[in-house]
Amino acid sequence: MGKKIFSGVQPTGNLHLGNYLGAIKNFVDLNNEPANECVFCVVDLHAITVNQDPQELRNNIRETVATFIACGINPEKSIIFNQSAVPAHSEAAWLLSCVARMGWLNRMTQFKEKAGKDKEKASIGLYSYPILMAADILLYDTTHVPVGQDQKQHLELCRDIAQKFNNDYGVDDFLKIPEPLIQKQFSRIMSLKDGTKKMSKSELSDLSRINLTDDKDLIVNKIKKAKTDPLPLPSNTDELMKRPEARNLLEIYSSLKNSSLDNSVGEFKGKKFSDFKDKLTQLLVEKINPITLEIKKLVNDKGFLDKILLEGHKKANNIASKKIKKMQEIIGF
Numbered sequence: 454m455g456k457k458i459f460s461g462v463q464p465t466g467n468l469h470l471g472n473y474l475g476a477i478k479n480f481v482d483l484n485n486e487p488a489n490e491c492v493f494c495v496v497d498l499h500a501i502t503v504n505q506d507p508q509e510l511r512n513n514i515r516e517t518v519a520t521f522i523a524c525g526i527n528p529e530k531s532i533i534f535n536q537s538a539v540p541a542h543s544e545a546a547w548l549l550s551c552v553a554r555m556g557w558l559n560r561m562t563q564f565k566e567k568a569g570k571d572k573e574k575a576s577i578g579l580y581s582y583p584i585l586m587a588a589d590i591l592l593y594d595t596t597h598v599p600v601g602q603d604q605k606q607h608l609e610l611c612r613d614i615a616q617k618f619n620n621d622y623g624v625d626d627f628l629k630i631p632e633p634l635i636q637k638q639f640s641r642i643m644s645l646k647d648g649t650k651k652m653s654k655s656e657l658s659d660l661s662r663i664n665l666t667d668d669k670d671l672i673v674n675k676i677k678k679a680k681t682d683p684l685p686l687p688s689n690t691d692e693l694m695k696r697p698e699a700r701n702l703l704e705i706y707s708s709l710k711n712s713s714l715d716n717s718v719g720e721f722k723g724k725k726f727s728d729f730k731d732k733l734t735q736l737l738v739e740k741i742n743p744i745t746l747e748i749k750k751l752v753n754d755k756g757f758l759d760k761i762l763l764e765g766h767k768k769a770n771n772i773a774s775k776k777i778k779k780m781q782e783i784i785g786f
């Protein structure tokens with residue numbers, strides 16, 4: 454039997470190599486399996502948990518759809534839509550926020566990282582974001598959620614919320630308990646400037662990430678400037694684990710090449726970083742440049758992107774509106 458797949462990406466700016474290798478590449482593989490039913494959501498309600506410029510947000514929503522398609526997601530074999538177009542997401546988030554417990558949310562490490570020192574000034578939305586994420590997933594009877602390693606904790610919370618709703622209302626199996634699909638390897642791509650921090654859209658320095666819209670010259674420059682350490686590349690994986698920047702760059706190389714980390718370590722052991730960086734740059738340009746060119750072409754075709762969103766919205770709304778209605782009945786409305 455096929456899987457019911459749901460995953461979301463925030464339209465908060467250029468998508469980067471971490472989004473691609475940690476999540477979108479996996480979406481494409483899952484979408485290519487004929488038995489799977491896939492829903493890919495541009496999670497614009499999540500995006501506004503931090504300030505967004507309205508015009509930029511509108512452009513970013515379209516650009517995220519363009520990126521999905523440029524990376525290989527087939528809009529005819531999946532539902533692509535933006536979250537705010539389907540009201541059931543916000544409604545279900547409220548219903549589920551009456552089921553979720555404060556203690557559960559207080560443990561979420563992403564809120565602590567994103568809110569930083571001044572928690573009092575963070576939006577309530579940033580705090581309750583994982584409940585909205587649970588609503589997104591549960592409305593579609595999702596069986597599997599492909600995400601990067603950073604979303605594992607939110608998915609565990611989603612499972613707890615579903616279980617509690619089913620228990621509280623005595624509706625065994627009404628909300629399906631989803632499984633995370635996190636790649637065993639290379640599921641956390643790190644910043645090019647600090648191998649201990651994840652590559653992220655919101656990091657101030659653009660040199661910390663490869664955006665999927667970066668042209669060849671930018672990729673060359675960013676890899677040249679990527680942080681390394683003074684030693685030659687290590688001769689075994691154990692040694693590599695103690696060197697975060699070397700590890701990250703070799704993981705990026707392996708992931709792009711669909712090769713094991715052991716093989717890549719073998720290929721470059723004892724070599725200078727400059728030699729390895731040349732090969733990495735070549736591979737990045739080879740894999741990313743076709744995506745970049747396709748994104749640039751698609752973003753100019755607003756009519757095409759809007760049509761995909763509209764069709765996706767109709768299909769998503771059809772599924773989600775039925776599920777929310779049943780939820781309301783169960784609750785007593």
Ligand code: AQP
Pocket residue numbers: 461462463464465471472473474475476477599600601602603604639640641642643651652653654655656
């Ligand atoms: N560095 C990463 N390595 C692997 N996977 C990653 N993902 C994000 N960063 C990495 C995965 O990409 C999917 C979409 O992420 P998102 O855009 O919804 O939000 P995020 O996880 O918060 O990503 P960013 O880039 O860090 O955005 P900002 O800076 O706006 O918060 C998810 O599956 C995520 O796991």
